[in-house]
Amino acid sequence: MKPAVFDYFTARTVYEAVDALSNAKDAKVLAGGQSLLLEMHLKRLSPDVVVDINQIPELGGMEVQDGVLRVGPLVRHRVFENPRAVPGPLGELFARAVVNIAHPPVRNRGTMAGSFGWAHPASEWCALAVALDTDIELTGPGGIRQVGACDFFTGSFRTVRQPHEVITSLRWPLLSGDTGVGFIEHRRTHFCFAQVAVGATLDISDGMIEGARIGLVNCADRPVRARAAEEVLAGVEAGEVPAGYKLPKGHPFARAGRIAADQDASPIAEPYADIEYRRHAIATVVARTLCQAAADQRSRTDAEKGNWSITDG
Numbered sequence: 001m002k003p004a005v006f007d008y009f010t011a012r013t014v015y016e017a018v019d020a021l022s023n024a025k026d027a028k029v030l031a032g033g034q035s036l037l038l039e040m041h042l043k044r045l046s047p048d049v050v051v052d053i054n055q056i057p058e059l060g061g062m063e064v065q066d067g068v069l070r071v072g073p074l075v076r077h078r079v080f081e082n083p084r085a086v087p088g089p090l091g092e093l094f095a096r097a098v099v100n101i102a103h104p105p106v107r108n109r110g111t112m113a114g115s116f117g118w119a120h121p122a123s124e125w126c127a128l129a130v131a132l133d134t135d136i137e138l139t140g141p142g143g144i145r146q147v148g149a150c151d152f153f154t155g156s157f158r159t160v161r162q163p164h165e166v167i168t169s170l171r172w173p174l175l176s177g178d179t180g181v182g183f184i185e186h187r188r189t190h191f192c193f194a195q196v197a198v199g200a201t202l203d204i205s206d207g208m209i210e211g212a213r214i215g216l217v218n219c220a221d222r223p224v225r226a227r228a229a230e231e232v233l234a235g236v237e238a239g240e241v242p243a244g245y246k247l248p249k250g251h252p253f254a255r256a257g258r259i260a261a262d263q264d265a266s267p268i269a270e271p272y273a274d275i276e277y278r279r280h281a282i283a284t285v286v287a288r289t290l291c292q293a294a295a296d297q298r299s300r301t302d303a304e305k306g307n308w309s310i311t312d313g
């Protein structure tokens with residue numbers, strides 16, 4: 001199908017982009033185009049103006065300042081496939097998550113910020129952002145404002161971004177050097193979006209869990225931070241990570257998985273997954289992701305001591 005007729009505008013500055021968005025009845029920002037153009041072809045979206053931001057030099061690139069990674073809205077998904085693109089465990093977490101996004105041609109063009117503009121409940125980046133307290137910077141006619149990820153998403157494909165605002169950066173707090181990270185995705189086929197995916201970080205000291213962060217992908221109408229599950233893990237002994245992640249009954253990770261599924265998630269029935277199945281999948285994927293994060297944390301501390309081990313059981 002062909003999209004409806006629209007005007008195309010190439011912005012050269014953020015100011016020009018904001019101006020063009022403010023002066024149109026229904027304008028859309030064009031970043032990588034991997035979601036927008038598809039929706040236009042399917043005629044689910046018919047903007048009168050498309051504002052291309054790809055020629056705005058200051059919107060590219062990444063930098064770290066005061067322990068915060070700033071990602072410009074033109075940074076493509078594929079950049080994060082290299083775990084060293086971003087310092088420390090955050091780079092490892094991004095690398096584990098990004099390979100689940102579509103396939104290489106989509107990752108070559110699609111942008112991390114575009115995922116926030118699109119706000120699909122199955123977006124890997126958006127769930128990591130709510131777990132890690134990422135800030136989204138929005139620039140509009142009135143200036144710049146920052147919104148925390150937990151306040152940014154208001155529903156399926158809905159955010160607090162106003163139509164004339166451009167996402168001008170994403171600010172991710174870096175993780176400390178010995179934080180363990182995990183990301184596991186479950187989907188029906190390789191080409192499907194996640195049925196359930198989970199990103200998690202664990203801080204463990206002397207065998208005790210000091211803190212956990214858990215983000216749930218496609219477990220509600222928006223990305224979810226599994227706070228109830230995080231709470232049951234705080235101050236608890238992590239225990240051994242069993243081979244194959246087969247957890248004994250009562251293991252704290254299994255308990256956290258159950259709580260995430262029953263208390264944090266609000267899964268929606270889908271043609272291939274009813275609510276009962278989805279809750280079971282959430283509990284399992286949360287528990288396994290925590291195992292992966294614990295194994296990652298163990299291998300980091302071992303490496304510091306000059307030892308080496310395989311991270312995945």
Ligand SMILES: Cc1cc2nc3c(=O)[nH]c(=O)nc-3n(C[C@H](O)[C@H](O)[C@H](O)COP(=O)(O)OP(=O)(O)OC[C@H]3O[C@@H](n4cnc5c(N)ncnc54)[C@H](O)[C@@H]3O)c2cc1C
Binds near residue numbers: 101112115
């Ligand atoms: C086959 C296929 C499979 C996919 N699988 C996945 C998947 O598994 N997981 C996943 O997360 N995504 C998936 N995607 C979507 C992909 O990740 C897109 O790249 C992403 O959703 C949007 O990024 P984009 O840069 O292409 O944005 P665009 O398509 O250009 O824009 C998407 C929306 O965000 C808005 N927008 C973009 N940038 C900004 C900005 N800076 N400021 C304000 N608004 C902005 C646009 O106006 C538009 O409404 C898939 C896409 C395809 C085609």
